Amino acid sequence: MKNAHWLDQPKNIKLLWRGFLFVLALTVAAEFLVQLHPHFEVEGLLGFHAAYGFVACLLMIVFAKGLGLILKRPDTYYAKDERDE
Numbered sequence: 001m002k003n004a005h006w007l008d009q010p011k012n013i014k015l016l017w018r019g020f021l022f023v024l025a026l027t028v029a030a031e032f033l034v035q036l037h038p039h040f041e042v043e044g045l046l047g048f049h050a051a052y053g054f055v056a057c058l059l060m061i062v063f064a065k066g067l068g069l070i071l072k073r074p075d076t077y078y079a080k081d082e083r084d085e
Contacts, residue, residue, distance in 0.1 A: 024050055 006012050027050045038044040 024054075027053075 028047045031046060031049070036044060042048060
């Protein structure tokens with residue numbers, strides 16, 4: 001039997017989610033410790049920078065998935081060249 005990957009175990013996924021949420025909470029809590037100098041009014045909202053980073057990351061993932069659909073090649077793409085020779 002093949003060894004299971006550590007991400008296949010539900011307890012590890014739950015632990016990762018808790019870690020991500022903890023880091024997000026630290027990011028929001030850090031705004032109380034740092035004096036912000038917002039250029040726009042929306043930048044002064046509590047949690048704006050955490051939300052902005054999350055949305056930016058989400059958009060990069062969606063863009064990469066879309067680009068992958070456009071650039072995707074079939075599994076036998078290079079095998080066709082070898083058969084032609």
